[in-house]
Amino acid sequence: MSRTRSRSRLAALAITATLTPALVLTAAPAFAAPTPDPVVASGSDWDVTTAPGGYLVSLDLDAPLPMVDDAPTLVVDGEPIGLATESADGKTLQVLTADRSVADAKDVTKAWSSGDADKATETTTAPVTPAVPENRTLKRQMKSLATADAVEDPSTPGAYEVTEAEYDFGDQAIPPRGDRRHPR
Incomplete structure (x- = not known):
């Protein structure tokens, strides 16, 4: 035991x-010691955070970008830093960059890769379509056209003679593929 x-x-x-x-x-x-704040610079509608490989610059938009033939970019303190990716809801633009100067950013804005400041579709007011006046000339022209006669029956013989002939291919004929009568 x-x-x-x-x-x-x-x-x-x-x-x-x-x-x-x-x-x-x-x-x-x-x-353990607390982790440092990843935000290194920020403004009212933008921030710069540390990320693996560099910095993530984010800009919040008031409304989604319009559909245009151009790519959005982000500009930090007057210098473009790259093409931006849009969030799923279209209200955030982000650029991942290794440029250390973005850590001291004072201003972040949106731009277009073509260099245009704003696109025509980015106006704040909706376009007003003017009322179309009645087109009297077109109505007068339509009334003056003769009414079309009804189409005759296409099966009745017309003024022209029709002949039918078949061409004989002779020994040069090749039966079409898939024809069960003439297997290859």
Whole structure:
């Protein structure tokens, strides 16, 4: 019996020795230093955050961009930093860049890759379609056209004679593919 007790005590001691460091080490992250704020620069509608490989510059828009034949870019302090990607809702533009100067940004704006400041469809007011006046000239011309006669029955013989002939290909004839009467 003493051997059984000593084996069980030895097993308990081994388990305790194995689990104690694991329990101590799992509590260690609770005392870790807080992570630094990833935002390095920001404004009222934009921010620059650290990201793997560089910085992520984000610009919030009031409304989604219009559908135009140009690509949006972001401009930081007057310098374009690259083509922007649009968020799913269309109200955020983002550029991932390795340029360190964006960390000290003072201003971020939207631009177009063509260099145009704004596109024609970016006006704040909806275009007003003027009322179309009645086109009297067109109505007068339509009334003056003669009414078209009804089409005659196409099966009745007309003024021209029709002949029918078949061409004989002779020995040069090749049966069409898929024709079951003439297998290849």
